[in-house]
Amino acid sequence: MRRFRPRRWLVWTLVPVLVLLISLWGTWQVSDSRTFQFYGGLTDRVDTADKVVALTFDDGPTEGTPEVLKALAEAQVKATFFVTGRELAAHPEHGKAIVRAGHELGNHTYSHQRMVLVGGDFVRSEVERTDALIRAAGHTGEIHFRPPNGKKLLSLPRYLAQHQRQTIMWDVEPESDGTDAADPAAITRAVLEKTRPGSIVLLHVMYPVRQPSLAAVPGLVAGLKERGYRFVTVSELLALRR
Template identity: 60%
Template sequence: MKWLRRKPTIITAIVLVVFLAAAATLWNVAGARTFQFFGELVDRVDTDEKVVALTFDDGPDPAGARQVLDVLDEQQVKATFFLMGRDLEKHPGLGRDIAGAGHEIGNHTYHHQRMIGVLPSTVAKEVEDTDAQIRKTGYQGDIHFRPPNGKKLFALPHYLAQHNRKTIMWDVEPDSAGTPGTEQIVQETLSNTRPGSIILLHPMYGSRDQTRQALRPIITGLKERGYRFVTVSALLRTA
């Protein structure tokens, strides 16, 4: 009879375990680089051609944008900048400089909040307000989307699928976890890049000098290995 008295407690424990397991699964799915519930997600392109897309997240910010643009111009490389609406509104000249240099501009939301557990209306406003700021730069190409911190679950992928837009992730991320040293960023990028890779770097803000210092040796190192740099849109066309 004791087990009957304990039955409600046992059921509660089982429910709690199931709930926690489901929550952990959803959290892992939300941050998955290769899966989402709706629409198309791209973390790399399957190709034998030695082409890669160099992408930058966040900003634009005066601390890093000019130095990045100068290195790209010196190396004659076109890249894709996933920019935030609020920073574009704050620094419109930097957005125009990026577009004017022929780089691709992607959408990284307006406020850089994690896009999970949010209303569809919030998703629409974050994306569309940022699209509007991107168009103000003079950029005329396709606007791809990258979720802040790579987080997406239901509302965001559903919105993107409805609007025929891809989620652009990455397969090389040498500086996402903290602020590693320049040499570590360079070596990890060179070691992990393969044909069709999408490389993610965070060079915009003042605390990211290590990434900015790594940019030139990354580009020269990959060029020495026979790689060619293209925008995300151009990379997608090689698939």
């Protein structure tokens, strides 16, 4: 019987290709991770026994802001809005209205690009320009940061760590966890099911296409309040841990 001997050239070709593929896959996984990054702090929820939850909205502000603020006022809760500099520059009045209503503004970069394989200067510009607009909208206190699509790899976390800032992620994402994102009742159910003390809920409510998410807000707020939850901003949530 002949023993199997892989041809040498085949090994020399296949092994590096496999190593490369596995590294790429690993890098992609890390860049996507909700709970891990190479540098600095990352928060996807806060470990607490208190029944608190932070409601967070990504993107905007857009023309849809008044409707969102109305829903939150009716539900009597405060939320955190991770806005982009580009949209804030286009709608400064909506940014100011968010702050005036007592909600928190967070930084979601200037141009909403994937912050992977980007240089330090690009990161600085994306973060700092947006910070300046958030300050101009009237936000005082710490400015929290959330990367677009939750993507980060090296330069972004390194920059944030150098500036004593961390990455704010989330642990409840009803729009992308297999829930029917077109059905407000399904979104509400998913949030009620998955929220734990210290959770951070992510929703997108700024664009017409996300109408079901906005429609889910009254139900999920009522349901969580019924279960004894209190709504806090990201700053208030982080303060509980310290």
